[in-house]
Amino acid sequence: MRSxxxxxxxxxxxxxxxxxxxxxxxxxxxxxxAVKQAGVxxxxxxxxxxxxxFHDPKTNALTGYDVEVAKAVADKLGVKVxxxxxxxxxxxxxxxxxxxxxxxxxxxxxxxxxxxxGLSTTYTWSEGVIATRANDSSITSIEGLKGKKSxxxxxxxxxxxxxxxxxxVESVEGFTQAITLLKQSRVEATVNDSLAVLDYxxxxxxxxxxxxxxxxxxxxxxxxxxxGSDLVAAIDKALAELKADGTLATISQKYFSADVSKQPAxxxx
Numbered sequence: 001m002r003s004x005x006x007x008x009x010x011x012x013x014x015x016x017x018x019x020x021x022x023x024x025x026x027x028x029x030x031x032x033x034a035v036k037q038a039g040v041x042x043x044x045x046x047x048x049x050x051x052x053x054f055h056d057p058k059t060n061a062l063t064g065y066d067v068e069v070a071k072a073v074a075d076k077l078g079v080k081v082x083x084x085x086x087x088x089x090x091x092x093x094x095x096x097x098x099x100x101x102x103x104x105x106x107x108x109x110x111x112x113x114x115x116x117x118g119l120s121t122t123y124t125w126s127e128g129v130i131a132t133r134a135n136d137s138s139i140t141s142i143e144g145l146k147g148k149k150s151x152x153x154x155x156x157x158x159x160x161x162x163x164x165x166x167x168x169v170e171s172v173e174g175f176t177q178a179i180t181l182l183k184q185s186r187v188e189a190t191v192n193d194s195l196a197v198l199d200y201x202x203x204x205x206x207x208x209x210x211x212x213x214x215x216x217x218x219x220x221x222x223x224x225x226x227x228g229s230d231l232v233a234a235i236d237k238a239l240a241e242l243k244a245d246g247t248l249a250t251i252s253q254k255y256f257s258a259d260v261s262k263q264p265a266x267x268x269x
Contacts, residue, residue: 031229035101040082041074042100047085051199051255052106065255069123070104072247073223076238092117095226102231103224113224118232120223123239123248127264128161128215129194133182139189139212149187151178158191161215167191175200183208191215198256218264 035041045053045066052066062083074081084100095103095117109119130150132139139145146166152159154171162169170187172178178190179200189212197211223239225231242248248261 031101031225031231032234035077035079035231038079040080041070041077041102042082042084043070043074044084044086044091044094044100044103045070045105046088046091047083049088049105051203053104065124065251066104066106068251068254069242069248070102072242072251073104073235073238076241077234092224095224098226101225101229102235106221107224109220109222116227118225118227118229120225120232120235121239122220122222122263123242124195124221124260125263126193126195126219126221126260128158128191128217129197129211130189130191130213130215131179131182131197131209132189132212133185134208134210136188136212141213142215144213145189145191148189151181151187151190153178156192158193161217162189162191165191165215179209193219195256195260198258198260202255202257214264 045062045064047053047055047062049064049066051064053062053064055061056063062085067083070083071081082100084094086094086100088105091103091105094100106124107113107119109122113119130139130142130145139148142165145162148167149170150162150167151170151172152162153174154169159169167189170181172181175190175192175196178187178192181187182190194211194214197209200206201209223235225235239248243261249259252258252260252262
């Protein structure tokens with residue numbers, strides 16, 4: 001999920017801190033009232049991040065899980081939605097500069113972001129999982145990785161999780177290559193985010209790979225606004241209604257064949 005920080009992203013975040021200090025959203029004006037008067041909720045999203053925000057290869061229309069969630073939130077607010085496609089590394093600086101009202105792009109909730117931005121309640125939950133071949137029953141828990149070969153991108157936090165569990169990490173460029181090595185029996189597993197595995201299974205229909213176990217790592221994805229924005233409360237209300245009426249579950253099932261808007265049972269208090 002969108003929790004990584006490149007050097008460019010770090011610089012953008014520092015710029016965002018300065019810009020946020022003088023943004024209207026954290027000052028006196030009402031962002032919600034401005035959105036209502038304009039009749040439009042401006043939403044920043046990448047447009048290159050399948051299955052969350054991407055262009056349909058057949059129609060070139062912007063679509064995806066986050067795109068549909070943003071549309072549903074705007075509907076609840078009684079306004080239209082306007083998507084502003086923005087590279088990830090510049091997305092928070094653009095928010096602080098008031099180029100859009102919110103960011104809906106799998107923004108992972110963490111203490112640093114909570115201090116800089118207004119964050120909604122969670123609309124997507126993801127957890128670390130261990131994918132294996134469907135006919136392999138040798139791994140049923142994180143402990144089962146000990147001594148096994150696991151294909152991991154070395155720039156991902158999942159490589160550290162696999163190493164800590166005692167796995168022999170085989171370096172790969174990304175998830176697609178990891179799955180290829182797994183299916184070729186060159187490794188026994190790959191540790192990744194549940195959304196990546198669910199998306200792979202949904203989009204390919206591949207039954208030769210399964211989720212064999214969970215790592216215990218859980219992350220929450222939220223809508224980001226400017227710090228102090230009164231849009232947070234309105235978005236929280238909209239999300240609560242979308243959960244209650246089943247809209248979020250329906251969108252989740254469409255893209256993942258699972259309800260990713262629901263908190264994993266193991267992490268529920």
